[in-house]
Amino acid sequence: MTVTVAWYMVFAAVLFSMGAAGVLLRRNALVMFMSIELMLNSVNLTFVAAGSEMGLIEGQVAALFVMVVAAAEVTVGLAILVAVFRRRSTANVDTLSELKG
Amino acid sequence: MTEVILFGLFAAVALAGAVVMLTARNPVYSAMGLLVVMLSISVFYVMLNAHFVAAVQLLVYAGAVMTLFLFVIMMIGVDTKEDNAETIPFQRWITFVVAGGLAAVIILAGRQAWITGNEAFGTPDLNGTIETVADALFGNWTIAFLSTVFLLTIAALGTIALALFGPTAVGSGETEEGA
Numbered sequence: 385m386t387v388t389v390a391w392y393m394v395f396a397a398v399l400f401s402m403g404a405a406g407v408l409l410r411r412n413a414l415v416m417f418m419s420i421e422l423m424l425n426s427v428n429l430t431f432v433a434a435g436s437e438m439g440l441i442e443g444q445v446a447a448l449f450v451m452v453v454a455a456a457e458v459t460v461g462l463a464i465l466v467a468v469f470r471r472r473s474t475a476n477v478d479t480l481s482e483l484k485g
Numbered sequence: 486m487t488e489v490i491l492f493g494l495f496a497a498v499a500l501a502g503a504v505v506m507l508t509a510r511n512p513v514y515s516a517m518g519l520l521v522v523m524l525s526i527s528v529f530y531v532m533l534n535a536h537f538v539a540a541v542q543l544l545v546y547a548g549a550v551m552t553l554f555l556f557v558i559m560m561i562g563v564d565t566k567e568d569n570a571e572t573i574p575f576q577r578w579i580t581f582v583v584a585g586g587l588a589a590v591i592i593l594a595g596r597q598a599w600i601t602g603n604e605a606f607g608t609p610d611l612n613g614t615i616e617t618v619a620d621a622l623f624g625n626w627t628i629a630f631l632s633t634v635f636l637l638t639i640a641a642l643g644t645i646a647l648a649l650f651g652p653t654a655v656g657s658g659e660t661e662e663g664a
Contacts, residue, residue, distance in 0.1 A: 466648075
């Protein structure tokens, strides 16, 4: 029995779904950001696994680019979160409901 | 066989970390769960011969990004616990159904492409060292690599702008300078 690429893909799909569940379930905006990071990480794993399966280095290059975009996203997202917190004194997304009709 | 044992062990550890991240009421515990997941994924990168990506995963995610998360948790406060009340009726069950359905759809849709036989993959000639990654990064993908420089610069500028011109702290006595 050897580890095939399908194992990594199924594992990454499960992690991705758990990240999606975190975004849907949690109210704390910080934990929602962490769930998005989890989803990005699982997609990175599929890139590297698929590149390894096909013998292409581009899978790893794509993973590096995703990491760069994730770093930029975390920087801006956390800055927005701190700005929201300074104005509202909360990180709970349920209290940000001014646009609710 | 060693690979199977390693995969099972670290997959279990990563799933446990993800469950901790999802269920912990304290955001610090969530951050620790995410850290465990990221460390396990870097082990998978090593198993896939992606050594450079594994090192970057440790440095950037487990190092920089998690430190940033913990720093913001420290600023925003760890004592702000979430309440368990559901604002949307049956939100938890709907979430479980949606997430489970998402996993099922991904696995079913990808099944055709993934199951490629029993032979071990990870060709030995594909070794993700710094040299091979850099050959691709600075060969075919130079433009994309350079554009990430602009992306990071713009992100840093946006962060500085949010910090300088954002709302002032509540009750700090400073004047509001627009948002």
